[in-house]
Every structure is written in C-alpha cells, then in structure tokens.
Amino acid sequence: MITIAIAEDHVSLSDGLKLFLEQDPDIRVLYSVTNGLEMMKRIENSLPDVVLTDISMPEMNGIDLCRAIKNKRPHTKVIALSMFDNTGALKDMLDAGADGYVLKSSPLIDLRQAVRDVYEGKSFFDEHVKFQIEQIKSFKNRKKILSRSERDILISIAKRMTSQQIATERGTAISTVNKHRKNMVQKLGLSGKGELYQYSLKQHGHSNL
Secondary structure, eight states, X not given: OEEEEEEOSOXXXXXXXXXXXXXXXXXXXXXXESSHXXXXXXXXXXXXXXXXXXXXXXXXXXXXXXXXXXXXXXXXXXXXXXXXXXXXXXXXXXXXXXXXXXXXXXXXXXXXXXXXXXXXXXXXXXXXXXXXXXXXXXXXXXXXXXXXXXXXXXXXHHTTOOHHHHHHHHTSOHHHHHHHHHHHHHHHTOOSHXXXXXXHHHHHSSSOO
C-alpha cells in the first residue's frame, strides 16, 4: 500500500486527486492540507510514503515544504504539482530535493505513474519539463568545472560588478580578474562577456531560472 498526503490550497483539486488516486487499490490518501506548515505538523504523527505538493501555497510554499520534509524525513518522497513549466520553480524544487514534477494540466494517469515511480526509488518528470531538466543539469555540470575563485567571481558578476570593482574587493590585479573571466568563458563554452553575465544571472541572480 502506497500512502499519500496532499498539500494543495485548492480543496476541490485535492479532493479530485484523492478520488482518482484511490481508484487504484494499492494507493491510499491519508490526508489533505492547504499549506506547507499544516503538512509539517501532520507528518509528525502520520508519515506518508509520498507527499504531493503544490508549489504556490500560503504560509509555506511547496519549495520550502519539500526542503523541510527532506531535512526531517529524507526517505519521504516529494512530487511537485505545478500549473506552469516554469524553469525557476523547477530548479528550486530540484534543489530542494523533489523526486518528481508533474504539471496539473497533464493526464492524471501521469501523476499515478509518478507516484509509483518515486515510491520505487525512481524519479519522474513531466514530459513537458524534460527539456528544462536537461538545461538545469547542464548548468550544474558546467558549474562543477569552475575553480573556487571563478565561482566567487561569477557571483560578483551577477551583482553587476565591474572587473575593477571585483579586483578591489578581492585585493588582486584587474588582469587576474580578466584572466578568470576569459577562462570561465572557455570552460563554459560561451561566446563572450555578455553570455557570461547572462549565465551568472541564471546561477546567482534574480532571474526566473
């Protein structure tokens, strides 16, 4: 028996999900809540195998909820439910430790398959977000090849600091900063300073990624 808890502030939707999922004799929905804080209180006493969570909720959103669950109950699986294939939300949910991501517009059978897959230790990502998943993984792999100094400078670039400002802050020569910039462009396969800045925003800025 796979036990499920649902965090969704639209009660009619969570009721519909419960009705559909429990058509499967191997699935039981333990309870539904309307925000992340209530979910954290409930799982203290009744721990489900899988938590389905909306991303946008009052009091505690799905991203913070996922992170909190993984910190306190790391073996509990979390599937994000979203109206949109938003790359920023997707990246945040992945960083929080989500095991799956399903669009609300997708067929309910996809959600049921997601439940089964994550319960078995796999991951499940909606077909409509797989391209974004590959992009995010690519960015993370690229980030790993940068040195500590390069990663620090990348953060400064995202803050719109000039090479001179970065050099002053780091107590180094401007030529050293420019050399790091050039090395990062080459390592990341970018075409120049403009793309390096855009990449820095995606990694450390306040863009939608």
